Amino acid sequence: MEKSDIYKEIEKSQNHAIELRNQGFGCAQCVLMALSDKLGLQEKQAAKMGAAYGTGFAGSGGICGVISILGIAEGLLSKGYGPEDKSKVMWNTKAMLDRFSKENGDRSLCCDLKGKEDTRKCPELIKQGIEIFLESHPELAHHHSGILSEIKNAFKN
Numbered sequence: 001m002e003k004s005d006i007y008k009e010i011e012k013s014q015n016h017a018i019e020l021r022n023q024g025f026g027c028a029q030c031v032l033m034a035l036s037d038k039l040g041l042q043e044k045q046a047a048k049m050g051a052a053y054g055t056g057f058a059g060s061g062g063i064c065g066v067i068s069i070l071g072i073a074e075g076l077l078s079k080g081y082g083p084e085d086k087s088k089v090m091w092n093t094k095a096m097l098d099r100f101s102k103e104n105g106d107r108s109l110c111c112d113l114k115g116k117e118d119t120r121k122c123p124e125l126i127k128q129g130i131e132i133f134l135e136s137h138p139e140l141a142h143h144h145s146g147i148l149s150e151i152k153n154a155f156k157n
Contacts, residue, residue, distance in 0.1 A: 009141040010134045014127040027122045028053030028065030031129045032073060038140040039076045056110025064110045066122075066129035067100045073133060096132050103128065 017034035025033065029050035032039075036046040049072060052058050053065035071093040078089050101108040104125075113125065134141060 006134065006138050006141045010131050013130045013134065017126050017130060018123055021123055021126060026050065026054035026065060027126050027129075028069035030126050031066055031133075032069045034130060035073055035133065035140075038137075039073055041076070061109060061111030061115075063108055064100070064113055064125060066125045067097050067108055070096050070100075070129055070133050077137065092136065096136055099132055100128065 013034045017030040020030040020033050021027070025047065029047050032041070032046040032050040033043045036043050039046075041049075050065070050069050053068045056062040056064060057068060071089075074093045074096070075089050078085050097108060104113060107113050114121075
C-alpha cells in the first residue's frame with residue numbers, strides 16, 4: 001500500500017471525526033466513532049463506549065480521552081482475549097501514549113493539555129489521535145476489519 005493511501009484514509013477519518021465533534025460528541029467518542037468501521041463496531045456502539053472518557057475520564061481532568069480511547073481500540077484489535085494477550089496491547093498502547101505525550105510537550109492529562117496558553121484544542125488532539133492510531137496500524141487504512149466477529153468467535157471457544 002502506498003503511503004499516500006494511508007494519509008488519504010487518515011484525512012477521511014479525521015474529517016469524519018470533526019463532523020461528529022461539531023455535532024456535539026466528545027473527543028473520545030469522535031475518535032472511536034471515526035475508527036468504528038475499521039474495528040468492526042457500529043458507530044452507535046462506539047459512541048456508547050466512548051461516552052465516559054470526555055474531559056479526561058469522566059470529567060476528572062485525567063488522561064486525555066483521545067489517548068484513552070486508543071487503548072480501547074487497540075484492545076479491540078487484539079486477536080486473543082486472555083492474560084497472555086494483554087502484554088502486546090499494553091506495549092502498543094504505551095507506544096501511542098509516548099508519541100502523543102511527546103508531541104504535546106510531554107503532556108497527556110486533559111487538564112494540562114487544555115489548561116495552559118500553549119495548549120492544543122480538542123479538534124487538533126482528535127486528529128492527532130487518529131493519525132497516531134492509523135499510522136500504528138497501516139493495514140487498517142483500506143481494510144474494514146471483521147475483528148469484532150473474530151473476537152466473538154474467540155469467546156465461543
